[in-house]
Amino acid sequence: MIENRPILTVFTHIIMILGVALIALPIWITFVAASHDEIRMLQAPIPMLPGSHFVENFKQALFGAGLSGDQTPVWRMLLNSLAMALMISFGKISISLISAFAIVYFKFPFRMGFFWMIFITLMLPVEVRILPTFEVVANLGMLNSYWGLSIPLIASATATFMFRQVFLTIPDEMLESARIDGAGPMRFFWDILLPLSRTNIAALFVILFIFGWNQYLWPLLITTDTDMTTIVMSIKQMLESAEQSPQWNIIMMTALLAMLPPILVVVGMQKLFVQGLTETDK
Amino acid sequence: MLKRVHFPSSPLPYLLVAPQIIITLVFFMWPASQALYQSLLVEDAFGLSTEFVWFENFTYLASDSHYLDAFWRTAIFSFLVAFMSMSVALILAGFADRVIKGATVYRTLLIWPYAVAPVLAGALWVFMFNPTLGIFPYLLDMIGVNWNHYLNGTQAMGLVIAAAAWKQVAYNFLFYLAAMQSIPRGVIEAAAIDGAGPVKRFTTIIIPLVSPTTFFLLVINLVYAFFETFGIIHVVTQGGPAASTTILVYKVFNDGFVGLDLGGSAAQSVVLMVIVIVMTMVQFKYVEKKVEY
Numbered sequence: 001m002i003e004n005r006p007i008l009t010v011f012t013h014i015i016m017i018l019g020v021a022l023i024a025l026p027i028w029i030t031f032v033a034a035s036h037d038e039i040r041m042l043q044a045p046i047p048m049l050p051g052s053h054f055v056e057n058f059k060q061a062l063f064g065a066g067l068s069g070d071q072t073p074v075w076r077m078l079l080n081s082l083a084m085a086l087m088i089s090f091g092k093i094s095i096s097l098i099s100a101f102a103i104v105y106f107k108f109p110f111r112m113g114f115f116w117m118i119f120i121t122l123m124l125p126v127e128v129r130i131l132p133t134f135e136v137v138a139n140l141g142m143l144n145s146y147w148g149l150s151i152p153l154i155a156s157a158t159a160t161f162m163f164r165q166v167f168l169t170i171p172d173e174m175l176e177s178a179r180i181d182g183a184g185p186m187r188f189f190w191d192i193l194l195p196l197s198r199t200n201i202a203a204l205f206v207i208l209f210i211f212g213w214n215q216y217l218w219p220l221l222i223t224t225d226t227d228m229t230t231i232v233m234s235i236k237q238m239l240e241s242a243e244q245s246p247q248w249n250i251i252m253m254t255a256l257l258a259m260l261p262p263i264l265v266v267v268g269m270q271k272l273f274v275q276g277l278t279e280t281d282k
Numbered sequence: 283m284l285k286r287v288h289f290p291s292s293p294l295p296y297l298l299v300a301p302q303i304i305i306t307l308v309f310f311m312w313p314a315s316q317a318l319y320q321s322l323l324v325e326d327a328f329g330l331s332t333e334f335v336w337f338e339n340f341t342y343l344a345s346d347s348h349y350l351d352a353f354w355r356t357a358i359f360s361f362l363v364a365f366m367s368m369s370v371a372l373i374l375a376g377f378a379d380r381v382i383k384g385a386t387v388y389r390t391l392l393i394w395p396y397a398v399a400p401v402l403a404g405a406l407w408v409f410m411f412n413p414t415l416g417i418f419p420y421l422l423d424m425i426g427v428n429w430n431h432y433l434n435g436t437q438a439m440g441l442v443i444a445a446a447a448w449k450q451v452a453y454n455f456l457f458y459l460a461a462m463q464s465i466p467r468g469v470i471e472a473a474a475i476d477g478a479g480p481v482k483r484f485t486t487i488i489i490p491l492v493s494p495t496t497f498f499l500l501v502i503n504l505v506y507a508f509f510e511t512f513g514i515i516h517v518v519t520q521g522g523p524a525a526s527t528t529i530l531v532y533k534v535f536n537d538g539f540v541g542l543d544l545g546g547s548a549a550q551s552v553v554l555m556v557i558v559i560v561m562t563m564v565q566f567k568y569v570e571k572k573v574e575y
Contacts, residue, residue, distance in 0.1 A: 003474060012377045013384075019374045020391045023451060026406040027398075029417065033409065045420040095301040102298035107284060108291040114299050121310045125509050125558060129551055131538045132313035132320070140308075152309040155302055172287045185289050214399035216513040217535070232399045236517050239405060248415070255405055262397035267390055274456060277396075 027259075033252035034058075041248040053249065061253040074254055077231040081213055082261070084149045084230060088212030089205050091154035097201075100163035101189055105175070121157045126218055134221050144225040153218060159204060162279055166197050203276030206269050210262045231258040314555065320548035339549035348525065349533070349550070356529040359443060360507035366447040368499055371454030372492075376484050378455075379462040389459070396452040401513030407445035408518045431519065435526025438519045442527050445518060446511045454499050461495040462488060501565045508557065530554060 029048075033041060036051035062074050102108075103115055126133065133152060142148030170193070178188045194201075219230045229237075235258060238251045266273050289295075321339050323332045343349045378388055395403070410416050411431060419429035431438040465488065473483050512531045515521060521528035521536060528536070534554060538547030 005480075008480060009380075012380050015377045016374070016381060016388050019370075019377075020388060022370075023392055023395060023448070026403070026410060026448065029410055030406055042415070046415055046417055048417070095305070098298040099302040102295035104288075105285055106289045106291065106295035106298075108295045111284070111295075114303060117306055117311075118302055121306050124310050124314055124555065129310075129313045129317050129555070130535060131544065131547055131551070132316035133309055135316070136309060136313055151305065155305040155310060160302065168285075172285060175285065175287045179287075185294055210397050214397075214402075216399060216401045216516075221539070232401055235401060235405045239408065239517060246415075248409070251405075252409065255402055259398045259402050262399075263394045266394055266397040270390060270393070273393075274460075277453070277456065278460065 027256075030252045030256055033248055034256050036249055038247050038249055042246060046248075057249050057253045061250050061257060072226045072229050072234070074231065074234075074257060076227065077229050077234050078257065078261075080146075080149075080228060081230040081232060081258075083146050084215065084219070085209050085212035087146060087150035088153050088215075089208035091150060092156045092159050092208050093201055093204060095154060096156050096159035096163055097194075097197075098189075100160050100167055101193060103160075104164055104167040105185070105188075118155070118157050118160050121155050126153065130217065130221060137222055143222050144228050148222045149215075149219055149228070149230075150212070153212070153215065159208070162200065162204065163197065166200050167193065170196055199272070199275070200279070202269075203272045203279060205276075206265055206273045207276040209265055213262050234258075317548045317551045317555070320544055321552045322545075323548075324545045339545045340552075342546070343549055343553070351525070352528050352530055352533050355439075355527075356508065359439070359446075359511075359527075359529055360504050362443050363446045363450065363507040363511070364500055364503035366443065367450040368454050368496070368503060370447070371451050371458050372489075372496075374451070375455050375458035375462055376488065378459055379488075380480075389456075392455050393452045395449050396456075398449060399513060400446070400449060400510055401517050403445050403449040404442075404514035404517040407441060407448070411441055431523075433523055435523050438523060438527050442511070442514055442518050445514050446507060449514075450503060450506055454503070457495055457499055458492060461492040465491050498565070501561060505558070505561050505565075508554075508561075 029046075032047055032050050034057055035054035036047055037053045037056075040047060040051065099114075099118065103111060137143060137148050137152060140148075142151070174192055174196075175188060178192055183191065214232060215230070216232055219228075219233050220236075223229060223233070231254070235251075235255055238254060242248065242251060322336060323334055324338065374392065378385060378392075381388060398406075411418050411429065413419050413430040413432065416429075422429045429437060431441045469487060469491075470483060473487050478486070508529075509531055511529070512535065515527055515529060515532045516535075519527040521532050530550065531554065534547055534550045537543045537550065541547075
């Protein structure tokens with residue numbers, strides 16, 4: 001610190017604590033709501049301190065029938081979300097790795113044409129082409145399947161760019177010596193490129209897992225079968241059913257369960273998360 | 283672009299790019315061209331016949347007051363979301379930059395909203411502002427404000443903006459903090475020796491020096507507010523009351539899937555695509571030559 005001003009330091013901490021409180025307030029209220037019984041959550045004002053029904057609500061939300069009229073149990077939705085998030089992140093990482101490898105390490109006709117084709121996908125977020133993409137998926141018979149949930153989202157310009165950048169920084173001598181030792185292209189890819197880009201892959205995985213888990217519009221469109229509902233989607237239906245049977249304790253517990261996995265990933269892998277964020281957006 | 287040492291041409295590179303290219307063609311190129319094509323068609327009310335009408339859908343959009351309202355509403359919404367989340371993040375980062383003890387703890391506690399899905403962020407805020415149960419309507423009632431975002435369009439807009447901005451603070455905070463920590467300490471020390479206090483240094487040195495980050499974040503936040511806030515709107519207000527929170531992305535969805543106006547929805551998609559392309563180009567231009575002062 002440049003100057004010693006104890007009052008300013010105290011003030012700084014006060015502001016930071018206020019900021020944290022402001023940011024954490026919504027989740028605190030959610031947590032409190034998830035820890036009371038149903039009756040208490042119908043009396044205004046709602047409590048601000050946690051109650052004693054947390055474990056009970058947890059069990060009811062996770063294994064019970066959930067809310068009335070909603071047959072899919074929450075654990076099933078969590079599994080659907082997990083499958084979708086993992087398929088999207090692994091899919092994106094693998095196809096981006098191999099296409100970046102082809103573009104950087106091979107000289108072949110239409111190389112730049114392919115590169116620009118991938119680049120353009122960057123400009124077409126799913127929100128702007130929902131109807132025609134939905135038609136394609138419907139015609140391919142991929143509605144209500146994990147394939148339909150994940151494959152249309154796994155083309156990735158940003159990931160391809162990032163791996164291209166990483167590969168370009170790898171010294172040429174690596175390839176030269178690998179070739180002298182008699183390694184073919186795929187051997188070089190597996191034994192040298194992949195190990196060298198390990199941290200980049202991990203960092204990207206953190207970002208993509210969150211991206212995949214938090215998908216909303218796409219699953220909403222292509223899943224009509226309640227068995228395929230993802231946890232993030234289910235919140236909307238629960239809020240709608242809250243008009244008739246406001247079981248806020250269960251709704252908020254489900255919301256808590258829905259945001260917990262990505263939050264754990266961000267907090268647990270903070271360093272990789274920050275690296276992934278700054279790399280993919282630059 | 284290409285490595286100086288590389289492999290010769292063979293079928294292998296084609297196989298390697300094939301998965302990415304096939305997915306791009308099937309799920310990106312083809313739907314985008316369909317959107318372009320459909321935007322030139324008009325379908326009758328029963329879906330029996332379609333007519334090629336050139337740019338009629340677009341001229342209709344340009345004269346449709348609902349669409350133009352949605353356009354301006356989106357602009358105001360996006361700028362307010364960007365402004366609020368960026369200014370809160372800037373101030374917090376400014377203070378966090380001064381913290382020595384516990385800096386990582388604060389960072390951890392501030393970044394997690396990034397992981398919350400927009401629709402969940404919306405659900406949390408709609409619960410806090412529930413007119414009969416929520417804590418904020420209860421507090422607002424004490425000072426004589428009657429809160430009901432189901433009836434009051436301005437309040438609904440305010441709620442949607444707050445939820446969208448809240449979620450984005452984490453992201454902006456990380457980038458601002460990184461930018462501030464990369465400012466050479468010598469510059470700050472020199473200003474301190476010249477007698478500039480903390481506030482003066484923040485406004486005249488730190489803010490100008492992080493302006494490249496500000497510009498970058500502005501583009502990112504506008505794109506976020508334009509496209510990724512769909513979930514928030516869908517869960518909090520569903521575009522209402524009386525279309526007062528219908529932004530462009532929500533309107534494309536609503537007109538296409540609920541209203542089944544295929545041509546009109548496709549024309550709106552094309553307008554959105556143009557907006558994304560312009561924004562992406564601005565962003566790339568920035569990446570190429572950073573704004574320097």
